[in-house]
Amino acid sequence: MFSFILKRFAQAIPVLLIVITGAFFLVRLAPGDPFSAEKALPPEVVKSLKQHYHMDQPLYVQYLKYLQGLLRGDFGPSFKYPGYSVTEIIGAGMPVTFELGFYALLIALVLGIGSGVIAALKPNTLQDYIPMSLAMTGICLPSYVLGPLLVLIFGIWLEWVPVSGWGYIPGDKILPSMTLGLVFAAYISRLARGGMLEILNQDFIRTAKAKGVSKPMIVVRHALRGGLQPVVSFLGPAIAGLLGGSFVIETIFQIPGLGRYYVQAAFNRDYTLILGMTVFFATLIILFNLLADIMLVWLNPKLHRSAK
């Protein structure tokens, strides 16, 4: 197990390097530099600005300097928010986005696994059709449709919950977390149902039934571990999806998190901020994929043997 974890970490490093290198050169290759958008700065000012950001040096020196900075956790300065470093901006947005992502993931797992398992227990009955139709609806209603609809219904017409913000008024965290969580609950529910159906048909479950083990016990003790494997392998992509979803949710609900900063940086063409956040997101996603992989092997020892 330990050597497997080490091996996966070793594999993740080149991927991360590819991402950083790709992002860096892509941003530097962009037509026009960040100062060309400004209204006619005097040439001396541009020159000193470039000097300040080391942009007068050859590209490979800048690249190495950037890598060096990353190792120290320094993403460089932001072009458009003078006085702030990219690291500070990420630090400010991170707790908000993580909290949102955590609630959403919790909602997604509880609702998704719950409904998926319930559906798998009695396939092709009403108990299966109702949660699965809901799940299909969830998949066909992307967060940028579901979010505004929920706001309109529960926020504006019924006035049950606040419609924007994060931690300003009590209850304003409900809608964004629900919106982000529900979409993933739909996917997880389908995966959990599929995985559970497969496991519940296996011989060892029949043996357990024959031994007289109670139904809840069979599900909890015997079936869940195998049946939830598809859900676990979805967790890596799901985290990536949650980050992507947070772009939309944070824009709709005006939440000051990473996603909103990223989208605004994209609009402002704040190249250093975009670059820094891309690298940061990529690291996160690669890390979570890795964790999902490790968890998968832990759940299924068969994979472990073949991984060696």
Add this chain to the structure above:
Amino acid sequence: MQRTGENPTIENAVSQAAPESGTSLWQDAWLRLASNKLAMTGLCILVIIGLIAVLTPWIAPYSYSDQNLELGAIPPSASHWLGTDTFGRDLLTRIMYGSRISLMVGLLATAVALTIGVFWGTVSGYLGGRADAVMMRSVDILYALPFTIFIILLMVVFGRNLFLLFLAIGAIEWLTMARIVRGEVLSIRQQEYIEAAIAMGLSKPRIIFRHVLPNILGVVIVYTTLTIPNVILLESFLSFLGLGVQPPQSSWGLLISSGVETMEEYPWLLFFPAAILSATLFALNFLGDGLRDALDPRAYRD
């Protein structure tokens, strides 16, 4: 017309052996698909939406960019069936033009993904050995890259270019296709008819094109149908954030995004584009599931 596929008794099995009365794999699959009501409904919806999108320039009631501020945001009425937006543009027309772009992105990007994925998967699966290991390892590495973020980066760096959008989205979606095709090719390669073809001295490209590809077509069709909704979602996601299609052009994502801004006063500007997007996604998903059940009996278990 062919009833043999529905009731496989022994007599039918015998008659199927005779070439003139047998149902081919495709006829059989079609019969199974035709009996799936959800999938057929999906197919009908898609055909209607597709036809409307193709015919839009001739049948659209108004021009998609003509503004008429006096008409600003009127609710659905006899002259404007779905109402008008805040600039007085006819919403039905804008949705129709939007579907052209959304569907075009969906189809073209899927075509890019299909081409690369099938090529990569077939070659990798058929060659096997070291070539397979290298080609699949590279797919694994690309899988780990955060592509959504990269697309946003691309859009920022190179501007909001539709052509680039096709390429970028296609470049993500081919990975799963390559994996699925490879798995399929691996199992087909073990079949006796491939061995026979090798023994007959056929060249590799000939075997791949004549004997392998036709046999993975089913899986490819199914997965293609399930890729299109992903691509449409991705495009509307980008357009929603303002990083995709730019006004005065329209796409579903863009219409939803401007609908959200005014949903309190003019909810129909959000409802109609959202409804058409969801209907399309529903239709594609149901058709894809139906096709999977029809073409891949192994997956049809529960």
